[in-house]
Amino acid sequence: MTNSIAITGSGIICAIGNNKQQVQEALQSGTTGIGEMRYLPSCHKELPVGEVKMSDAELRQALGVSSTEVFSRTALLGAYALSQTMDDARLNPDSLRGKRVTLISGTTVGGTEASEQYSCGNNTKTIARLVGIDCQLSTISTACSSALNAIILGARMLLNDETDIVLAGGTEALSVFHLNGFNSLMILDHEVCKPFDATRQGLNLGEGSAYVVLERTNEAHLRKCNIEAYITGWGNRCDAYHQTASSENGEGAFLAMTDALQMANLSPKDIDYINAHGTGTPNNDKSESTALKRVFGENMPPISSTKSFTGHTTSASGSIETVICLIAMNKHFVPENYGWENITQDCIIPAKYTAGKELHHILCNSFGFGGNDSSLIITDTEFAQCSTPKGARAKCENEVTMVVSAESELTQEDELKELRQYISPMESRRMCKLMKAAFLTSMRAMETANITKPDAIIIATQYGMLENGKKILDDIDQQGEESVSPTLFMQTTHNTLAGSLAIHLGCHGYNITYSQGEDSLQWAMRDAQRLINEGKAKTVLVGLHDMLPPTFKDFLESQGDKVLFDLYSKSIIVKSL
Amino acid sequence: MEELILELKEQIIKSLNLEELTPDDIDSKAPLFGAGGLGLDSIDVLELIVLLEKRYGIRLTSAAESKDIFTSVESIAKYVSENRKK
Numbered sequence: 001m002t003n004s005i006a007i008t009g010s011g012i013i014c015a016i017g018n019n020k021q022q023v024q025e026a027l028q029s030g031t032t033g034i035g036e037m038r039y040l041p042s043c044h045k046e047l048p049v050g051e052v053k054m055s056d057a058e059l060r061q062a063l064g065v066s067s068t069e070v071f072s073r074t075a076l077l078g079a080y081a082l083s084q085t086m087d088d089a090r091l092n093p094d095s096l097r098g099k100r101v102t103l104i105s106g107t108t109v110g111g112t113e114a115s116e117q118y119s120c121g122n123n124t125k126t127i128a129r130l131v132g133i134d135c136q137l138s139t140i141s142t143a144c145s146s147a148l149n150a151i152i153l154g155a156r157m158l159l160n161d162e163t164d165i166v167l168a169g170g171t172e173a174l175s176v177f178h179l180n181g182f183n184s185l186m187i188l189d190h191e192v193c194k195p196f197d198a199t200r201q202g203l204n205l206g207e208g209s210a211y212v213v214l215e216r217t218n219e220a221h222l223r224k225c226n227i228e229a230y231i232t233g234w235g236n237r238c239d240a241y242h243q244t245a246s247s248e249n250g251e252g253a254f255l256a257m258t259d260a261l262q263m264a265n266l267s268p269k270d271i272d273y274i275n276a277h278g279t280g281t282p283n284n285d286k287s288e289s290t291a292l293k294r295v296f297g298e299n300m301p302p303i304s305s306t307k308s309f310t311g312h313t314t315s316a317s318g319s320i321e322t323v324i325c326l327i328a329m330n331k332h333f334v335p336e337n338y339g340w341e342n343i344t345q346d347c348i349i350p351a352k353y354t355a356g357k358e359l360h361h362i363l364c365n366s367f368g369f370g371g372n373d374s375s376l377i378i379t380d381t382e383f384a385q386c387s388t389p390k391g392a393r394a395k396c397e398n399e400v401t402m403v404v405s406a407e408s409e410l411t412q413e414d415e416l417k418e419l420r421q422y423i424s425p426m427e428s429r430r431m432c433k434l435m436k437a438a439f440l441t442s443m444r445a446m447e448t449a450n451i452t453k454p455d456a457i458i459i460a461t462q463y464g465m466l467e468n469g470k471k472i473l474d475d476i477d478q479q480g481e482e483s484v485s486p487t488l489f490m491q492t493t494h495n496t497l498a499g500s501l502a503i504h505l506g507c508h509g510y511n512i513t514y515s516q517g518e519d520s521l522q523w524a525m526r527d528a529q530r531l532i533n534e535g536k537a538k539t540v541l542v543g544l545h546d547m548l549p550p551t552f553k554d555f556l557e558s559q560g561d562k563v564l565f566d567l568y569s570k571s572i573i574v575k576s577l
Numbered sequence: 578m579e580e581l582i583l584e585l586k587e588q589i590i591k592s593l594n595l596e597e598l599t600p601d602d603i604d605s606k607a608p609l610f611g612a613g614g615l616g617l618d619s620i621d622v623l624e625l626i627v628l629l630e631k632r633y634g635i636r637l638t639s640a641a642e643s644k645d646i647f648t649s650v651e652s653i654a655k656y657v658s659e660n661r662k663k
Contacts (some may be wrong), residue, residue: 184627245619374608426616429594483631485592486623 006220007229007381011081011088011231012323014208014310015050027335034192040174050206050311078171079130081209088214092133100366101135102163106146106170108315121517141494141515148318152234154214160385169211169319180481181489193280198344203279206311210319210442233264233414234529240372240502243490250291252373257295260375269299273361277367278305289347302351304337318366325362370499401577406448408441410569428564431465434547437569446491455537456510460520460544466496532576543571582654603649634662
């Protein structure tokens with residue numbers, strides 16, 4: 001059975017608009033949404049941000065939710081965008097009945113608040129509840145590539161006949177926590193950012209949410225819905241270089257884009273527009289430009305970053321920018337790289353705004369901390385071949401058998417000193433307890449399975465890097481916003497473990513982090529099986545890692561959650577037979 | 578100056594998590610970065626910037642301009658004694 005993946009609806013809310021129409025108008029009139037902070041309660045008023053122009057109260061009102069129940073801004077933005085998306089696809093809770101539906105959301109900030117019991121998975125649950133849908137849920141947390149990875153997972157699940165309708169995307173609100181974290185890394189621009197410009201100083205943080213509806217094409221036709229575009233290729237790779245910087249030769253980005261082109265059966269000159277990751281940091285823009293030159297060489301299509309319009313919306317950027325690509329494709333224009341003026345040898349020369357341009361194939365890049373680099377190709381209805389993306393396996397009768405080749409588990413803190421046998425003190429000095437545990441069980445499992453480097457790394461975590469997150473929140477509380485430690489901050493995203501393992505092992509393969517409460521490990525194992533079926537990996541390192549500092553344990557217990565552990569780490573090596 | 582140098586060594590060990598080291602292990606004049614040095618990296622530079630702000634009230638605005646300040650414990654001590662606000 002061959003089938004292609006159709007995008008049958010989309011929705012968006014970000015700094016330049018609360019819906020697709022407003023976003024389109026801002027892009028076409030060259031109006032940025034980045035400016036002085038109005039809603040975020042931070043003392044850093046000197047930092048320009050891309051805020052959604054609605055307060056929490058206004059979002060609650062728009063959603064018709066009670067003003068007494070507490071909701072995180074991330075959940076409110078997510079519900080707002082998802083609701084718009086479903087309307088766009090002419091879906092409602094009733095029309096979803098009887099179908100297998102999956103909501104896949106990418107986030108990091110969602111899940112850092114008490115209202116969500118510090119679990120990303122709960123953020124997604126809340127969004128589903130606010131929109132009134134009851135369906136299978138998955139949450140991906142791979143920093144800035146989360147939402148793009150959510151879309152990719154959705155496409156793969158549809159091809160594998162695991163679900164019928166996918167709602168995929170991401171959501172992220174600004175927060176004092178991550179504003180100060182990025183500030184401690186000294187990568188924020190004090191002016192509106194200028195991606196790829198010689199004088200660029202860094203990024204501006206933004207917020208927002210966007211989702212797309214994905215369906216198998218023949219079913220989309222049956223439902224007689226409007227098909228906006230098709231997803232024809234993707235790539236998920238790891239740079240495996242550094243937690244917060246990209247490699248000089250842009251290896252992860254290069255591999256992700258190359259994989260996407262191969263899958264879509266396209267050559268570089270077929271691409272009509274690239275929406276770059278283009279954050280405006282000296283490092284990203286140079287590294288991404290190097291990767292782009294490696295892939296496209298002489299055939300450089302129009303390229304722009306839209307982050308000087310929206311800000312860097314971190315975990316939501318992959319879906320926000322995919323929807324911007326859909327708008328550009330359907331309204332026939334190339335978005336400008338707002339603010340760019342000065343050429344530099346380091347970087348590509350971005351495109352100017354161009355109206356009346358047919359864009360048949362668009363490539364969208366999303367690169368995250370931890371080296372999680374992903375790329376997506378969308379193709380318009382005229383050019384789509386309506387065939388299964390090459391190398392993305394459609395469901396077949398016989399699954400490839402996957403066996404557990406080794407397992408290692410750890411629950412006692414005093415075992416962590418055994419890590420010495422594998423990692424030097426200079427390398428382990430920055431590792432929090434959870435990371436030490438994850439490394440120890442991973443090394444032990446790999447030793448037993450007799451492998452030095454897996455083909456892919458898939459990590460599950462319910463609560464992520466709470467120890468580090470808590471330290472930062474305490475520091476901000478006691479010493480103010482200036483006290484955030486860069487070392488701690490760069491290890492607070494949920495994908496820190498997967499990224500660090502990849503860096504240590506030099507593993508450029510598929511790399512992803514799931515955070516869906518108690519179902520996290522299940523999602524990870526299913527993905528390992530799916531990856532092996534697709535022929536993308538023969539050995540996969542899977543892990544479930546969680547640590548609960550005492551105050552979190554108390555809090556969760558007070559909420560009625562049963563807490564079974566202080567520290568838990570399990571690593572599994574699976575192999576195809 | 579000696580007191581400041583000792584204090585700095587203790588602070589550096591603490592904020593850079595150099596668990597295996599004591600102040601006696603760090604030579605005040607030896608390079609902190611690069612080969613033959615203590616083996617610190619770019620993230621450590623950021624941490625040292627935070628340390629200088631928190632402890633001594635010195636605000637550095639770019640990692641690049643800070644490179645010379647952080648060559649050795651002695652060079653940090655000199656800079657701190659000339660610029661401290663706390």
